[in-house]
Amino acid sequence: MLNASTRTAALYDRVRRVIPSIEWPAFADDIEAILDLKRQRNAVILAHNYQTPEIFHCVADIVGDSLALARKAMTAEADVIVLAGVHFMAETAKLLNPQKTVLIPDLRAGCSLADSITAEDIRLLRQRYPGVPIVTYVNTSAEVKAESDICCTSGNAKAVVESLGVPRVIMLPDEYLAQNIAAQTDVQIIAWKGHCEVHERFTPTDIRQLRENHPGVTVLAHPECPPEVVAEADFSGSTAAMSDYVGRQKPARVVLMTECSMSDNVAVEHPEVEFIRPCNLCPHMKRITLANIRAALEQNRHVVTIDPQIAGRARLAVERMLGLADATPLDRFAPASPKVHQ
Ligand code: 13P
Ligand code: SF4
Numbered sequence: 001m002l003n004a005s006t007r008t009a010a011l012y013d014r015v016r017r018v019i020p021s022i023e024w025p026a027f028a029d030d031i032e033a034i035l036d037l038k039r040q041r042n043a044v045i046l047a048h049n050y051q052t053p054e055i056f057h058c059v060a061d062i063v064g065d066s067l068a069l070a071r072k073a074m075t076a077e078a079d080v081i082v083l084a085g086v087h088f089m090a091e092t093a094k095l096l097n098p099q100k101t102v103l104i105p106d107l108r109a110g111c112s113l114a115d116s117i118t119a120e121d122i123r124l125l126r127q128r129y130p131g132v133p134i135v136t137y138v139n140t141s142a143e144v145k146a147e148s149d150i151c152c153t154s155g156n157a158k159a160v161v162e163s164l165g166v167p168r169v170i171m172l173p174d175e176y177l178a179q180n181i182a183a184q185t186d187v188q189i190i191a192w193k194g195h196c197e198v199h200e201r202f203t204p205t206d207i208r209q210l211r212e213n214h215p216g217v218t219v220l221a222h223p224e225c226p227p228e229v230v231a232e233a234d235f236s237g238s239t240a241a242m243s244d245y246v247g248r249q250k251p252a253r254v255v256l257m258t259e260c261s262m263s264d265n266v267a268v269e270h271p272e273v274e275f276i277r278p279c280n281l282c283p284h285m286k287r288i289t290l291a292n293i294r295a296a297l298e299q300n301r302h303v304v305t306i307d308p309q310i311a312g313r314a315r316l317a318v319e320r321m322l323g324l325a326d327a328t329p330l331d332r333f334a335p336a337s338p339k340v341h342q
Contacts, residue, residue, distance in 0.1 A: 005028040027054045038059075038297070045061050046069050048089060051288060055293065060084060066153040070089075070096065070318065085285065091306060106289075113195070114140050122144060135170065136152070142311065146314040146317070149320070156321065168190065170189075171192075173192040181223070196224040199224035200224075201280050206257070216253055218251035219232070221233035222237075229257060252274060
């Protein structure tokens with residue numbers, strides 16, 4: 001009789017460049033069970049680009065950056081959505097699918113940006129800057145979104161800021177994203193002091209050393225990196241924009257200044273590109289595993305709920321963003337459309 005590893009051999013073929021064969025038997029059982037549970041429960045799995053390759057390439061139905069996940073969550077035809085990502089992403093999916101069951105496999109999958117600001121902070125900012133619109137990064141709680149005028153992601157932040165037609169906006173909570181956008185627009189931006197614990201650790205010295213050690217390397221940096229890092233990079237964009245850049249430009253050597261799994265996931269699709277891999281791990285994204293995705297589907301946990309008083313206003317802020325026709329990516333060097341790969 002065939003074992004799970006043999007039965008899932010075709011899936012292993014997709015990821016063999018980034019997962020050693022010795023590790024596959026540890027994944028095969030859970031992958032088979034998850035594929036079966038998805039059918040039984042009419043469930044879809046939405047996975048962020050930072051999920052590990054066995055999740056991203058082997059069980060996910062929809063993958064992408066935060067913007068793509070929010071957009072695709074809106075049209076997901078399923079009774080159950082499992083969010084393989086962090087809590088704010090699961091909340092966004094729930095806001096856009098109030099009738100569906102949204103599950104997050106581990107409630108501890110948080111985010112340093114979401115933790116950096118509260119709804120009360122926003123109310124105080126409104127008092128301090130009356131009439132100045134508040135643009136909130138999706139990396140925030142539903143309570144914070146509910147106090148905001150419109151949301152943005154790293155893929156559309158500039159377009160959102162400029163869509164408001166005002167000379168000054170408050171953009172929070174990511175100070176570096178706000179500064180990186182401010183460098184590209186005439187709109188004056190008032191920032192908050194939140195930082196991504198993964199991207200704040202990259203430095204310009206890292207980039208200089210990479211260029212010295214790997215001549216000709218193309219450096220892509222996420223806009224949650226400090227502005228001095230983005231300034232030294234060849235391109236800056238959301239995770240989807242970075243993946244798209246590699247696909248279009250096919251650099252011989254590339255380094256992605258972002259979370260570690262991103263390189264693995266993009267490398268699977270571009271075997272001809274050499275990936276140099278210094279990276280920082282997001283401990284929150286790494287809370288999600290095949291084992292807890294399986295448990296989420298088996299035990300219907302953890303169900304994401306949002307207070308209806310908050311949900312209505314938070315949904316409006318997300319829907320305003322999604323309603324923008326021109327949600328172009330943050331893209332300093334080459335215009336590109338954010339890619340939703342499925
Ligand atoms: P994007 O995928 O939208 O670029 O966001 C990166 C991120 O840090 C999500 O937590
Ligand atoms: Fe939050 Fe940064 Fe982790 Fe994304 S990578 S979830 S922004 S801590």
